[in-house]
Amino acid sequence: MTEAPTDIPPVARPVRRLPAWIIGLAFIALIAFLAVLGFELKSIQQGPILRGQQVPAIVLNTFEGTVVNTTDLKGKVVVLNFWASWCVPCEGEAPALESAWNAYKPEGQVVFLGVDYVDTEPEARAFLSKYDITYPNGPDLGTKISQMFRITGVPETYFLDREGKLAYSQIGPFSTEDEIKAIIDPLLK
Amino acid sequence: MRSATLKIAFLLAFALGWLYATPVSAQQPTPSDNQVNAVAHELYCPVCENIPLDVCSTQACAQWRDLIRQKLAAGWSTQKIDDYFAAQYGERVLAVPPLQRSFNQLLPGLIGAGILAGVGLVFWTLRGSLRSVFVKTPESTPPPPPPTVDAELLDRVEKDLRQRT
Numbered sequence: 071m072t073e074a075p076t077d078i079p080p081v082a083r084p085v086r087r088l089p090a091w092i093i094g095l096a097f098i099a100l101i102a103f104l105a106v107l108g109f110e111l112k113s114i115q116q117g118p119i120l121r122g123q124q125v126p127a128i129v130l131n132t133f134e135g136t137v138v139n140t141t142d143l144k145g146k147v148v149v150l151n152f153w154a155s156w157c158v159p160c161e162g163e164a165p166a167l168e169s170a171w172n173a174y175k176p177e178g179q180v181v182f183l184g185v186d187y188v189d190t191e192p193e194a195r196a197f198l199s200k201y202d203i204t205y206p207n208g209p210d211l212g213t214k215i216s217q218m219f220r221i222t223g224v225p226e227t228y229f230l231d232r233e234g235k236l237a238y239s240q241i242g243p244f245s246t247e248d249e250i251k252a253i254i255d256p257l258l259k
Numbered sequence: 260m261r262s263a264t265l266k267i268a269f270l271l272a273f274a275l276g277w278l279y280a281t282p283v284s285a286q287q288p289t290p291s292d293n294q295v296n297a298v299a300h301e302l303y304c305p306v307c308e309n310i311p312l313d314v315c316s317t318q319a320c321a322q323w324r325d326l327i328r329q330k331l332a333a334g335w336s337t338q339k340i341d342d343y344f345a346a347q348y349g350e351r352v353l354a355v356p357p358l359q360r361s362f363n364q365l366l367p368g369l370i371g372a373g374i375l376a377g378v379g380l381v382f383w384t385l386r387g388s389l390r391s392v393f394v395k396t397p398e399s400t401p402p403p404p405p406p407t408v409d410a411e412l413l414d415r416v417e418k419d420l421r422q423r424t
Contacts, residue, residue, distance in 0.1 A: 190326045
């Protein structure tokens with residue numbers, strides 16, 4: 071075995087490095103890309119609002135031109151009904167919802183809100199007129215409200231308790247006014 | 260006198276007829292199905308998965324196509340209709356979302372910038388080699404001197420070679 075010569079000086083190779091500003095810029099671009107990716111992933115993986123969870127503020131621009139914000143309705147039970155004029159089951163439950171609204175309206179402890187899901191305004195107005203709906207209704211602009219609840223279709227109805235937490239969700243139509251009252255009454259106690 | 264009355268009545272009738280006719284001529288022509296479908300093709304059904312609006316048969320789609328027809332009749336551009344639908348129903352109804360549209364518009368610039376950056380990086384990496392190729396030796400530098408050979412040594416070598424042959 072021969073020993074490696076120790077007296078030979080190491081060959082000095084010129085080290086080439088990218089300028090610091092290019093490295094910095096690349097890092098910033100990488101971090102920005104990862105941040106955007108993370109934000110998108112978070113919003114995609116965000117699940118529906120579960121029972122007992124606080125419901126974020128909902129802003130509904132009604133067909134009458136008023137703005138309803140659920141943060142102003144603290145202390146009241148809120149019934150949020152998603153519907154559309156092209157939805158046949160929505161036609162079936164519309165009279166029951168209107169009757170229930172009329173029953174609770176005098177006490178002022180329950181607020182009904184109709185959220186018109188991906189609908190056209192003339193047809194929506196015709197629907198409201200046909201079923202004499204008198205509680206506030208408005209379009210789901212940008213489908214922001216329906217995305218918040220991750221609705222799977224219409225009709226769907228969500229009940230918020232006095233603290234603004236989700237108390238109950240109904241997937242599908244109501245058949246009678248009593249079904250609606252059976253959910254609201256315990257929330258008023 | 261009677262003929263003058265007749266003339267005035269005729270003029271009045273003509274003026275009234277013109278007034279009624281004018282709004283008709285100012286109306287926009289009803290957009291054809293092809294025009295509506297061209298816009299609808301760029302939008303997606305709101306309640307079904309991955310079906311363009313122009314081939315969707317649900318009632319919601321039919322209502323949306325009617326809405327497109329109304330907007331076209333009102334003189335709206337395709338872009339304005341797309342923007343309206345995105346604001347009303349969310350960007351997911353657009354076949355090409357605004358972010359992707361912006362990216363598509365930026366793509367030629369990004370490709371150009373990428374090529375420039377690549378060329379710059381290659382140039383930066385090879386700059387040592389390029390310098391030796393392109394940088395000329397200054398003219399004032401004297402040529403290296405020819406090797407000197409000792410005359411005595413040369414004689415000895417020649418003699419040695421002769422002896423061997």
